[in-house]
Amino acid sequence: MVAKTFGSAVSGVDAKLITIEVNVGQGTSFYMVGLPDSAVKESQQRVESALKFFGYRMPRQKVVVNLAPADIRKEGSSYDLPIAMGILQASEQVVFPALEEYLIMGELSLDGALRPIKGVLPIAIEGRRRGYRGFILPRENAAEASIVNNLDIIGVETLEEAIHFLEGSLAIDPTVTETRDIFYHSLTDYEFDFSDVQGQENIKRAMEIAAAGGHNVIMIGPPGAGKTMLAKRLPSILPPLSLHEALETTKIHSVAGKLGASASLIAQRPFRSPHHTISDVALVGGGGNPQPGEISLSHNGVLFLDELPEFKRTVLEVMRQPLEERKVTISRAKVSVDFPANFMLIASMNPCPCGYYNHPEKECVCGPGVVQKYLNKVSGPLLDRIDLHVEVTPVRFDEMTSNRKAESSSAIRERVTNARERQVARFEGHKDVYCNAMMPSHMVKEVCVINDAGKALLKTAMERLGLSARAYDRILKVSKTISDLAGSDDIRVEHLAEAIQYRSLDREGWAG
Template sequence: MLVKTFGSAVYGIKAATITIEVNVGQGINFFIVGLADAAVKESQQRMVSAIQTCGYHWPGKRIVINMAPADIRKEGSAYDLPLAIGILAATEQVSASHLDKYVIMGELSLDGGIHAIKGVLPIAINARDDGFKGLILPMANAREAAVVKGIEVIGVEDIRQVCDFLSDKLTIVPTVVDTVAEFAVNANSYDVDFSDVKGQENVKRALEIAAAGGHNIIMIGPPGAGKTMLAKRLPTIIPPLTLDEALETTKIHSVAGKIDSGTSLMTKRPYRSPHHTISDVALVGGGTYPQPGEISLAHNGVLFLDELPEFKRTALEVLRQPLEDRMITISRAKFSVEYPANFMLVASMNPCPCGYYNHPEKQCVCSPGVVQKYLNKISGPLLDRIDIHIEVVPVPFDKLYEARISESSSQIRERVVRARDVQVQRYAAHVGVHCNALISTKMLRKYCTLDEAGSALLKNAMARLGLSARAYDRILKVARTIADLEQCENIQSAHVAEAIQYRSLDRDNWAG
């Protein structure tokens, strides 16, 4: 008997429907065709044990399974459940009347239990778009899939439940998630706050500007000055995720298998802080079977690179293209996938190997030339793509001991949100542009015009600091953000002056 079940294959952050044709006839062999990988072919042993343990009969016949389209590679163990249900339906142990209404996915254990799988959110979106009534999948993934409206999500614990449900012997209530309510409750709940930070008012101001305009920022200062502490609190002042951003972010983390069973929707902006020993592939994504890298997992959030010069030079250089295009393309011989990578880069570094160059109290013990050699580990093209450079100095004792409570994240976020609202309205006619950091050179000429005093100031800074054309664009974007924070329609010379001072590492002979 020939039956069809339906599964789904994930590529990049999208999914495609897979038709699984099962034919049970005379003979004793077992075949899976349709470009299935080793994990799919190993499913036979898991299916035999699961089916027999749950009281069903494994057919001692010739079983041929075709997974179409045959030119798409099928990877992983998530096809165990649709394959097993197809075999049971082909041997008339399960009713086949409802199989065309559901996409079925899940990994089987030997006792018939069903384990969680990756990429459930794009699978659910694809199933809805292809007109399926529902999705049968592991209970651990049910809340994640239930974010998608317009499709029934049937969460199951074992293969017996699936068989009884398809045979109308068991009623399973679809999992429902109130996305809007859950999103509203958890949107701004953070464990850290800017009120914890003593002093560092100039750095807080730079981070506020970075958050308001979506700008990249690098902090340079001695150990213990608070660089990491400040970076961890940056997501608390960035405007909350919109519902569309939350869905897109959740989709990426779903594909990477980073969503736990209690989470349905990511409501906080991602904060990724990879160790400096990270490989190029782990940072940008890829592998034999491509997966999102750290830059994609930081999409719509913050990528924090602590001790920037300690990262491999090759790992840092691969950041250059995603910082410009906000997208990373992973190419292989037979296919390519795209992952979004619209993130804020936040980096920190010591000024020298010992960490105390330019320290107000401690003396640097590095030999001549070592400081410049240390800074040269970061290439000029990468620094050019970082809008704000800020020096962080140690906090004096009287500031640490001060009883006055610093400004909270919620207070700073209010100003940032107001500035972002101005930008959203300004760029409403431009698709994909919602903050100053994303505007093109053509838009720059339209929205970042300077008066005579501002032009003269910037011209002088360009000549003295030897800035590149890209640095010129970055200064204009930062100046535009400063003006937006002050609710000024036009960029003034004071805004340009403040933007210029955030180019510390462009100064001639900065390292002596």
């Protein structure tokens, strides 16, 4: 007899339907076909042990399991449960009247318990799109899958529960999550707040501008000046995630297996801070079965690279294209996968190896040319994609001990959100442009119009400060963001003047 069950395979951040066909007939061998990897092939032992644990048997006949379509490679252990159910139906040990109405996924342990799997959310989305009645899966994954409505999410703890449910002898209430309520209640529930930061008003202002325009930032300053502290608080002033952005972000984390047990919709912008020993594949994504890297995990959020010159040059260079295109394409011989990567890059670095170049009190002990050599570890093309260069100085003692309450993240976020709303209205109708940082060069000339006084100031600044040509567009984009924060339709001279000061690393002679 032939039985069919349905599962899914995740490719990139989307899922594809997989049909698990089981045929039990004359013979004695077990065959698994349809391009399974080792983890899928090993399911025979897990399935046999789990069936025996609950009093069922593995047929001592010829068993053929086909995973269709046969040209897609099947990977992982999540096909255990649908294979087990197919074997029971095909061997006529159990009759499942509604077997083909459900998607079924789950990894079996030897005692029949179900272990959680990765990529549940895109599978549930695909199941709803295909019109399935429900999705049977490990209970630990039920909260994540229940984000998808119009699909019965049946969380089970053991193989026996799944069997009795499909037989009709056990009623299991579908897992229901009030997604919108949870989402809107958690939108602004951030662990870190700018009210914790004493002093550093100029750096907070730069962070506000970066958040308002979606600009990338590099902070240069001595150890202990507060660079990491400020970077961790940046997500708290970014505009709240939309429901669509939250779903997109959650899908990526689901595919990567980063959501954790009983996790639901991600309601806050992600903040990723990889160590400087990270490999280029871990940062961008890849592997035999392409998985999202750190830049995709920070999609719709912040990627923080602390001690930027300590990262391997190859790691930094692979970021150049994603920073421009806001997506990563992983190409293999038989497949090409796209991962979204629309993130804000926040980097920090010391000004020199000893950390005290340009320090107001401590003396730099680095020899001639050492500072420039240190800065040259970060390539020009990468710096070209960073709009704001901010010098961070140590906080003075009187500021640290002040009882004055610093401005909260919620107050800053309100101004940032208003500025972003102006940009969304401005770029309506322009595909893939939502904020000032995304403007291509031809659009900068149309949007960032400056008067004669502004042109004279910019010309003087570029000549006297030795600013490079690549700084020109960046200054105009940042000045437009400053004008949006001020509620102005025009770029005024004071907006340009403030934007010019955020190009420290472009000044000739900055490093001696």
